[in-house]
Amino acid sequence: MEGRRLEAFSDGVFAVAITLLVFNLAVPGPGHEPLGAQLASHWPAFAAYVVSFLTIGIIWVNHHALFQGFSRVDRVLLFLNLLLLFFIVSIPFATTTLASYLKDGGPDAALAAAIYEAVFLGMSLAFGALFWWSIRREHLKMPLTGTQARVALIRFAGGNVVYAAAIGVAFLSAPASLLISALLAVYYMFDHTPAQEPEADGGRQP
Amino acid sequence: MEGRRLEAFSDGVFAVAITLLVFNLAVPGPGHEPLGAQLASHWPAFAAYVVSFLTIGIIWVNHHALFQGFSRVDRVLLFLNLLLLFFIVSIPFATTTLASYLKDGGPDAALAAAIYEAVFLGMSLAFGALFWWSIRREHLKMPLTGTQARVALIRFAGGNVVYAAAIGVAFLSAPASLLISALLAVYYMFDHTPAQEPEADGGRQP
Amino acid sequence: MEGRRLEAFSDGVFAVAITLLVFNLAVPGPGHEPLGAQLASHWPAFAAYVVSFLTIGIIWVNHHALFQGFSRVDRVLLFLNLLLLFFIVSIPFATTTLASYLKDGGPDAALAAAIYEAVFLGMSLAFGALFWWSIRREHLKMPLTGTQARVALIRFAGGNVVYAAAIGVAFLSAPASLLISALLAVYYMFDHTPAQEPEADGGRQP
């Protein structure tokens, strides 16, 4: 039960951050254009909402899978987890900013998209650090083989490279960089690290 | 304990979403009409608040009942659950939009009501998918008999048909469509699926 | 573990509602009066914040104590609990409205204070119903003696009478009615029902 409260606090932060994304959707309301036109011109908010929701949801699934394999939690892990939560909490801000500027194009849209991808990169680096610390200090109930660990770390590195590339792409096209993070989220839905296997199979097989 | 964190994260999202509904109630405050008149003209916000609160509350009760019967959780269930939460998180937005437009009548009120009912339909379809996946892949501790499963799936289909009908009704009368979702919530309070039986009886009978 | 998720969901709602009270405190900020003057003229927000925080905190303590004694949870309890949460979620709205109008005096302040006390009365009635249902249907691990149950019900009735009286007082003086609910909260801090005894003693004595 070592990690129970770390999980409870993290679940709370994930749950609040993912739900606060909804404020992003608010339209101006009566007294402006027809509602249909408001919603149509508000598409960047809906697109950014879906990508951010999916990204937080997936990082939660992975967090769940990683901590399920933990046998103990030390102070360094608590603070690496806090670093991860720092980026999670920043996502609603980055989402709102991107949604406000996406249609404008120009340098402001590029900057907003670069910040959005940078927050995801920070989140991804913090998650990789959690994973790396967990295998290095043998916090896992079932240690990974050298090959499993290498495969997992290569995958984390791959995700980080894609987010870093998306920061660069932001300065060419903000919508393209949003699309990259959407595709990465979908990829992570269908692929997962060896550390996550036990969870995916229910961890109950003999 | 497989589903413990899925439940904790879901409970967090349900709790935040149901509590954020309160922002809907805020009145303009001093410097406008008398408070009584503000509250009276604000009735759509209170009506939509009650219906959304009850609907989220009931879906939580059903979620609680469904997962109590689960013996294991797989990756598909995690993502079906995330889909359900996507619609739950969208409810405060749909509620605010409906409350803003309900009194205006006209095509904007119809569109707002249709979105409101569409979010409920999405929620209901995602819940049905969770249930269907759970009986198909034998995640339940006590498998349902064929008859029980059929009865439950017919009931889910019934709810979906009513929400779909409410989308249509929205274009005739927005208040009527809100009333339909209120009545459906009340119906679900008093009726419940076989899968929920063990929970309702405390699951302790010999 | 029957009531675990009911507790988790309720704790989430209590936690979000008590934390949302903070939005009440926001002052206009730079470009207006000096900050000290803004804070001074903002005293109703601080007063209402403290009373609402304490009231939600105490009802949480009592909820915690009541459910600790439960041996099982039925569907009626789930919905009585949902009714309690309905009033909890409404408290931030009632608090903001009271804080906005308290200084104005006149009929608007009276109405705002009456709504505030009515929400507390609803909360108190819902809590009493939870308690009454729990002893009537023998959900408690250690049934109360007839005397204990009578004492507890008299105390609940007493709280309800005071809140009902505060609604009346609101129409004479809004600040006086706020003071009554503050005093009732302080009274409940120092007094507690027999059902809460096991919790207060840690429930570990032989």
Added chain:
Amino acid sequence: MEGRRLEAFSDGVFAVAITLLVFNLAVPGPGHEPLGAQLASHWPAFAAYVVSFLTIGIIWVNHHALFQGFSRVDRVLLFLNLLLLFFIVSIPFATTTLASYLKDGGPDAALAAAIYEAVFLGMSLAFGALFWWSIRREHLKMPLTGTQARVALIRFAGGNVVYAAAIGVAFLSAPASLLISALLAVYYMFDHTPAQEPEADGGRQP
């Protein structure tokens, strides 16, 4: 399991309060200065966000460590914990106010910084009271030796003296007082009380 719900409710409040800090970051958006200039002139919000996030995160880590050592929870502890949460819930307000005024300098910035540090002092005093009550009434599973308890209480007193000094410094320089609380947070990251030892080592050594 005595303290389970106290922890769950506290975790919820910590999680919501730390996540609400994000509202502090919102920039005016399109139609104003270029986004880069908006973000640059918004630095006090980012600085205050980081310090508040870290402070709430560390007090959570310490809360986690303290309660892990508890063998039982009494009513006084519940209310001391509620006092701690009162200050935690106030942090987003104090953070927003400080961020709004920090750049203005003058008496308003001083007052905003003094309030910010006073909320941290209140939080620190409430945490110290929780600790003091826990060792005095023997709530800990492993009682501290007299020396350990003295060392821990001296450290708490030290933190309180620094926060009190930061209130004074606020009237000389608001940024300097923010820096002091940042340094104190970093210091607390690397140092911790004897009561926290079992948690830091995973509590699994023989």
